[in-house]
Amino acid sequence: MAQISYLNGEFLPHEECKVPIDDRGLLFADALYEAWCSHNKVFFGSREHMARLRYGAEQIKLDIPWSDDEIIGVAEKLQELNGLTNTLVYLQVSRGVAPRLHQFPKDAKPSIFMTARPAKFPSWEDRQKGIKCVTFPDLRWGRCDIKTVNLLPNVLARQAAAEKGCYEAILIRDGVAIEAAAANFYAVLDGKIYTYPKTPRILGGITRSFIFKFAKELGIPIVEEGIPEEKIWTAQEMFISSVSIDVYPVTNVDGKVAGGGKMGPVSLALYKKFHEVNWGEPLKI
Ligand SMILES: Cc1ncc(COP(=O)(O)O)c(C=O)c1O
Incomplete structure (x- = not known):
């Protein structure tokens, strides 16, 4: 057709x-x-x-x-x-x-x-395994909250990821993980979800707003703070979010196992919420 x-x-x-x-x-x-x-x-x-x-x-x-x-x-x-x-x-x-x-x-x-x-959504198997990411400098302008087609820095970041066989790039500015090239970024530390605050430095993801809603329903605290790059190595879990992936665990960064190495309980609880809303039925696992 x-x-x-x-x-x-x-x-x-x-x-x-x-x-x-x-x-x-x-x-x-x-x-x-x-x-x-x-x-x-x-x-x-x-x-x-x-x-x-x-x-x-x-x-x-x-x-x-x-x-x-x-x-x-x-x-x-x-x-x-x-x-x-x-x-x-x-x-x-x-x-x-x-x-x-x-x-x-x-x-x-x-x-x-x-x-x-x-639409191509990640399979359940891929979600459980999670994705590999690279870190990459955030080269973008000062109004990332506006969804313009001015995406060359994001293109370069994604290309750097692709060249290393990775799915995404985590953008780093002044030693802090800001977001991913085409998704928001989160780390779970001591049972709390950390993510960069909604400022002109990030795109306010629509999926991110639903993560806030679902986390509240689940009683999981969210802290709107940037994640210092070194904390990537101590996070119990990490994940990214966007419309086409909902919640996708990050399990390897710059070639090293990270975020517990597989989908963790916070990512799973959030993903179950998205699954139910998207497909009108609970996730069967
Ligand atoms: C830079 C960036 N951050 C975050 C997102 C996630 O936004 P949404 O959840 O609305 O898809 C996107 C999606 O395109 C993006 O390009």
Whole structure:
């Protein structure tokens, strides 16, 4: 089945979705994006993703002329047109097309595109084993709370991870683990979950907000503090979070066993919550 995507009001064969070379998303990374998933055709957290998009738009003074309902409707339609059951939708909104001048163009219209592809969730076996990560310097700008397509530092970090046969990179700034290249990062120390505070240094993950909710329900304290790099070696557990992985244990860092070497009880308890919400039934293990 040929993939159908969405561009500025039209559902088109994917190959026909073409963006002009003067699009400010291409020229300046003057664009925002969102990605979110469905399980068995039911999208999770759509409203929260829309709220983060609106926050980013406000921060960069981008006036998005589509309502949340319109955008969510396009995601549903793409899922249907592409015959998908578990879907990862990707949305990008740029400030539009205009001759290359840094300041905002006066009359450019924002442009929007969206794709829907089969979501690939980690298997239960992979979750139990956990992932290998590298540490990598955080080279990003000062507004990581805005989900812009300005992702070259994240690309370099992920590439460094891939070159070492690892899944992710843990970004280090001033000796502190900030987050991962495409996920939030957590360490469990003395029964508490430590994670970097929600400041402009990190992206406020939607999955992270659900982790806070679930941890509260489970009675597990969360401390919003950066994790000093050396604490990586004493953490009982570590994990990362994002929409497509929920909670994924980190069991090896820079080639050394870490975080207990396998999925630990905190990661498991949180993952069970996500499983139940996503699939509408308890995890059977
Ligand atoms: C840098 C970064 N941090 C955190 C996240 C996790 O965000 P979410 O839970 O909304 O997927 C992402 C996801 O793309 C990300 O790119």
